[in-house]
Amino acid sequence: MKAVHPSIHSHSIKLFRAAILTTVLMAAVWAIPKTACAQTIYAGSSSTSIGEYSASGSVIDSGFITGVPNPIVSLAVSGNDIYVGTYDNIGIYSASNGSLITNISTSYEPWFLAVSGTNLFAAYWANSGVYDYNANTGALITSTFVQISDCAGLAVAGNDLYVAGNGGVGEYNATTGAAIASSLITGLGSPMGIAVSGTDLFVATGGGGGGSSPIGEYNATTGAIINASLTTLTSPWALGVSGNTLYASTNTGSSIYEINATNGASTGSFSVSDSGLAVQTVPEPATWATLLAGLGSLLAFRRRR
Numbered sequence: 001m002k003a004v005h006p007s008i009h010s011h012s013i014k015l016f017r018a019a020i021l022t023t024v025l026m027a028a029v030w031a032i033p034k035t036a037c038a039q040t041i042y043a044g045s046s047s048t049s050i051g052e053y054s055a056s057g058s059v060i061d062s063g064f065i066t067g068v069p070n071p072i073v074s075l076a077v078s079g080n081d082i083y084v085g086t087y088d089n090i091g092i093y094s095a096s097n098g099s100l101i102t103n104i105s106t107s108y109e110p111w112f113l114a115v116s117g118t119n120l121f122a123a124y125w126a127n128s129g130v131y132d133y134n135a136n137t138g139a140l141i142t143s144t145f146v147q148i149s150d151c152a153g154l155a156v157a158g159n160d161l162y163v164a165g166n167g168g169v170g171e172y173n174a175t176t177g178a179a180i181a182s183s184l185i186t187g188l189g190s191p192m193g194i195a196v197s198g199t200d201l202f203v204a205t206g207g208g209g210g211g212s213s214p215i216g217e218y219n220a221t222t223g224a225i226i227n228a229s230l231t232t233l234t235s236p237w238a239l240g241v242s243g244n245t246l247y248a249s250t251n252t253g254s255s256i257y258e259i260n261a262t263n264g265a266s267t268g269s270f271s272v273s274d275s276g277l278a279v280q281t282v283p284e285p286a287t288w289a290t291l292l293a294g295l296g297s298l299l300a301f302r303r304r305r
Contacts (some may be wrong), residue, residue, distance in 0.1 A: 007078030012127035040242065043249065043256055044081060047071040050084065050098075055242060057258065057270030065098040074122075074238070075278035078115035079133065082278065086096035090122060092138060106131075112193065112238070114154035117176040123151040124161065128152065128211060130163060131176070145177040146170070153194035153204070153239070159218065162201065164191035169223070183250070184223040185304065186233060189213070193277075195239035195246070196220050197261065204236035208251035208275075215239070215248060215259075231264035240279030249277040 042064070045051030050065035066081065074085035077095060084091040090104040090113070108244065110131075111120040120135040132145035153164035161174040162184075169185040171176065185191075190207030201220040206213025214229035215236050218226050235251035246261040253274040257265045 008210070040280055041240070041247065041256070042075050042077060042276075042278040042280070043156060043272040044072040044253070044276055046077075046273050049081070050075070050093075050276075051272070053270060055245065057256065065093050070248050072115045072274040072276045074110055075276035076115050076120075077278040077280045078118075081115075083113050083115065083120060083135075083170055085113050085122065085276070090133070090138070092135075103125075104133060104137050104140075105140045107220075112152060112154045114156045114161065116156040116159070119174065121145065121154050121156075121161065123154050123165075125150050125152050125165070127151060128179070130161075130177075142177075144254055146172050148182075150190075155194045156199075157196040160220075161169060162194055162220070164188075164203065165193050167191070168192060169218075169245065171220075181223065183216050186214075186223075192236065193238040193248070194243045197241040200226065200241075200261070202230070202239050202246055202261070203243065204233075204248065206236060206259045208235050208237050210235060214299035215246070215264075217261075227264065229264075230261075230264070237275040238277040240277050242279045246280055247277060249275045 019160045023265055029247045040055045041053040043051055047061040047108045048068040049063050051062040052060040052064045054060055070086035076083040080095045082093045084093050087109050088106055090110055092101040094101055101136055108124045108127055110124055112123045114121045115135050118135045119134040120133040121133040128147055129144035130146040130151055131143050132141040148163055148165040149161055151165035156174055158225040159174045161172045163170050168183055168188050170182040171180040171184045187225040189205045191203050191205050192208050193204040195202045199220050201218045204215045212232045212234050213236055214232050216228045217230045233248055235248055236248050237251045240247040253271045256272050257269045260267055
């Protein structure tokens, strides 16, 4: 039997490894949701319809989801699912085509929604706790995942669940509901919608009532004040963040406001019909560049060999 030259064997191993890495990188690119680049913001285009909008507020499809059974109250998006809270229901819809997947009947009005893995969280100020549902099937897991009075805004970052209520914001384990810092932020005037971006936690206050109220910026780890009045809006409600833009709806449900997340300057607005707001995660350009550069390098390596 003819012996294989060591250099040939080494070359074969390198080619095999390059093929594996190429496959992995191609799979990673393919795994990034294709809808994420086009479907950035979801908000109500009518009391029973949800539209999709670009980051600048231009309309992509004003009737992406239609026939919602009751006026829309809250929205959340995770992967290929859109969650829609109404007066007594949470609907789960496909982010690919807007079709209904399943309905969750509730005995309350879910003001705010958040999703972490297979957990769907819902909050309503008149309840004493955050409800936890299976995000795929809609089955109720517990009505007291987090017990807090006047619970309102919800936000998830990694395995941290932030809950607004009782004059402040608490931080909890998104898997177990255990308190990490139940009094992370205190002394707020009726906190409502919240949003997290990196180490920044944005909080709308004022309880959604009439009059001008601040949206503050805080350190998401320590709760320290960065800017207690980053900007002010009349009846601020839900918040969302994409890049350096903070999106805010109001209790009047007439507009989504675009705000510079660093200095609070207004950068625009666009008309909607309800207070629900969901911002879909968009792949950062650097992520695409890294993946494509990796693919290019591997392909070049294979051609040289």
